[in-house]
Amino acid sequence: MVSEERIEEILMGIRDAVVSYDEEACVQLCKVALKRGIDAYEAVIRGLAAGMDIVGELYAKKEYFVPELLLCSDALYAGLDILRPHLKMEEAEIKGRLIIGVVEGDIHDIGKNLVKTMFEAAGWEVYDLGKDVKLDRFVQEQQRINAQVVGLSALMTTSMLAMPRVIEMLRAEDPNVKIMVGGAPLTRDIAIQYGADGYAPDAVAAVQEAIKLLEAPQ
Amino acid sequence: MQLRQDRMSSKERMEALFESRQPDRVPIGAMATVFSSKNAGYSVSTAYGDPEKSFYAMLWTAEQYGWEPIPQYFGHTVLGALDFGGRVRLPMGEYEGAMVVESYPVKTENDVSDLKMPDPKTAGRIPDVMKFSKLQAAHDLPVWFFSRSPFCVAANICGLNQFLRWMVKKPELCERLMKMAIDHIFNVLRYWVETFGAERVFVYMSSPSESNQVISPKQFEEFALPYHIEYHNRLRTLGIKRFGFHICGDHNLNLPYLAEVSPWPHPSILSFGHEVDLEVAAEFFPDDIIYGNIEPAVIQTGSPQQVYELSKIAIEKGKRAPGGFILGPGCGLPAASPPVNVFAMTKAVDDFGWYE
Numbered sequence: 001m002v003s004e005e006r007i008e009e010i011l012m013g014i015r016d017a018v019v020s021y022d023e024e025a026c027v028q029l030c031k032v033a034l035k036r037g038i039d040a041y042e043a044v045i046r047g048l049a050a051g052m053d054i055v056g057e058l059y060a061k062k063e064y065f066v067p068e069l070l071l072c073s074d075a076l077y078a079g080l081d082i083l084r085p086h087l088k089m090e091e092a093e094i095k096g097r098l099i100i101g102v103v104e105g106d107i108h109d110i111g112k113n114l115v116k117t118m119f120e121a122a123g124w125e126v127y128d129l130g131k132d133v134k135l136d137r138f139v140q141e142q143q144r145i146n147a148q149v150v151g152l153s154a155l156m157t158t159s160m161l162a163m164p165r166v167i168e169m170l171r172a173e174d175p176n177v178k179i180m181v182g183g184a185p186l187t188r189d190i191a192i193q194y195g196a197d198g199y200a201p202d203a204v205a206a207v208q209e210a211i212k213l214l215e216a217p218q
Numbered sequence: 219m220q221l222r223q224d225r226m227s228s229k230e231r232m233e234a235l236f237e238s239r240q241p242d243r244v245p246i247g248a249m250a251t252v253f254s255s256k257n258a259g260y261s262v263s264t265a266y267g268d269p270e271k272s273f274y275a276m277l278w279t280a281e282q283y284g285w286e287p288i289p290q291y292f293g294h295t296v297l298g299a300l301d302f303g304g305r306v307r308l309p310m311g312e313y314e315g316a317m318v319v320e321s322y323p324v325k326t327e328n329d330v331s332d333l334k335m336p337d338p339k340t341a342g343r344i345p346d347v348m349k350f351s352k353l354q355a356a357h358d359l360p361v362w363f364f365s366r367s368p369f370c371v372a373a374n375i376c377g378l379n380q381f382l383r384w385m386v387k388k389p390e391l392c393e394r395l396m397k398m399a400i401d402h403i404f405n406v407l408r409y410w411v412e413t414f415g416a417e418r419v420f421v422y423m424s425s426p427s428e429s430n431q432v433i434s435p436k437q438f439e440e441f442a443l444p445y446h447i448e449y450h451n452r453l454r455t456l457g458i459k460r461f462g463f464h465i466c467g468d469h470n471l472n473l474p475y476l477a478e479v480s481p482w483p484h485p486s487i488l489s490f491g492h493e494v495d496l497e498v499a500a501e502f503f504p505d506d507i508i509y510g511n512i513e514p515a516v517i518q519t520g521s522p523q524q525v526y527e528l529s530k531i532a533i534e535k536g537k538r539a540p541g542g543f544i545l546g547p548g549c550g551l552p553a554a555s556p557p558v559n560v561f562a563m564t565k566a567v568d569d570f571g572w573y574e
Contacts, residue, residue: 021386062430062434062471064434065430065432065433065434065437066382066431066432066433067382067383067385067386067433067437068386070379070382070383071383071386071387074383103313104311104312104313105309105311105312105313105314105315106313106314107318107319110378110379110382156313156314156315156316157315157514157515157518157550157552157553157554158252158262158309158313158314158315158316158552158553158554159313159314159315160515161312161313161518161554162312162313184431184467185514185515186515187515190515190519193519
């Protein structure tokens, strides 16, 4: 029987390994957690996800920047690879479903990948369509997945022009889907002009924005 | 287009700025490679693929809007991914607006040690950009040499994703790539100087990947700044005097570091994104020509009234900059900008940009 203190120590170790982007330690501690009989879901929530919460705070305080976010994200996914096969996640435990992709004409995906990480860490099921995604594909995937939120990313002023088009296409098929946009040239004003429901200036703010959208009265 | 009280030619106006004299009015500039090609009825790929059509499209567009024909460039002279052996293609389709990297030459750590220096006369787009530069020389315009900073060129060799991870975990790999990047930049620049003479070459640099939207000021100081200093040591050795720097994106936290060393010749043109307040920029760099910084997305999606109002504010701030001011977009002029929004910048200069 593992003591409560030891469980706490392992979970905090996983959390801290994510924060200090120590991928190797994160993998080892996740293995230890499983070996000691700690529930994989608990290890995800109180270890990996709690780590990413701290990472988000450090980013908001401008102590972490993109290099650290990428490495923390690597540690998170390395840990998830160990824990995921042991998860007995019920549908009720999923906070929401998100489809995300960089729109057609744009190959810049660092921001999109970080948004994806923050949503996964927050317990969302994320369907990542990748970069340079043809507009039709967003609609097809939404028909298949029926996500609550679709996230569109663009870094270029040329590719952001695809956003109002895909928003219109998505709405025609599913008027209730919440659509968020993000990326360097976007602003909240432009998001509204394009017909999006939400906008986030960075990956950390994106999850909060999505939660707000889902909580808003229909 | 002639503005109503023009008392200087474009060339005289720019010379006045560089000689720290007051010009007749605020000059107008735009980095408008793709906008100009589309303005002339060409495709986006022509902007980067056909030096002659691209050159004349820019020349005519600059005249149409009353811009100084500077900055004027045919994409990057040096392109890390392409020059070092990766696969890069011209933009195509409705939504692409820049060269597209399909494959980076460096994918693994071992690739870094195997990397070979490119030929400075034949690599990548260099021959086409040389044709463009010869057209500039033939039209008595400054001959542009446009590269990103060594940090950004290096990041483009292995991809920014990889580069940022190596900065933390394997900084020696980044150092090696940045060393190769700056050596390559200067090998090509020597070719330009040999062809045109140092007096005619106008070197322009941009540094988007160094912004604080990507890296911390500490990382900027540790990785990027030493190469800015070395860059200018080498520029001085070559005898190049005209320099412009597009400080792309949100560099607010980097500005104190840049201002402390400011290694470029004074005055140089310092171009800022809309993320940096022009008054802040002028305070940090009183000896340089401040250029900017209308938000490109507003030029593309806003109304002419909005662009006019933003331009008026920028002119009011910029006219107080002790080193001089050029009005322009905060980054490349978006290709799909409505012509009337682009004209709104010119109209604002005509209405508010005259010096007494």
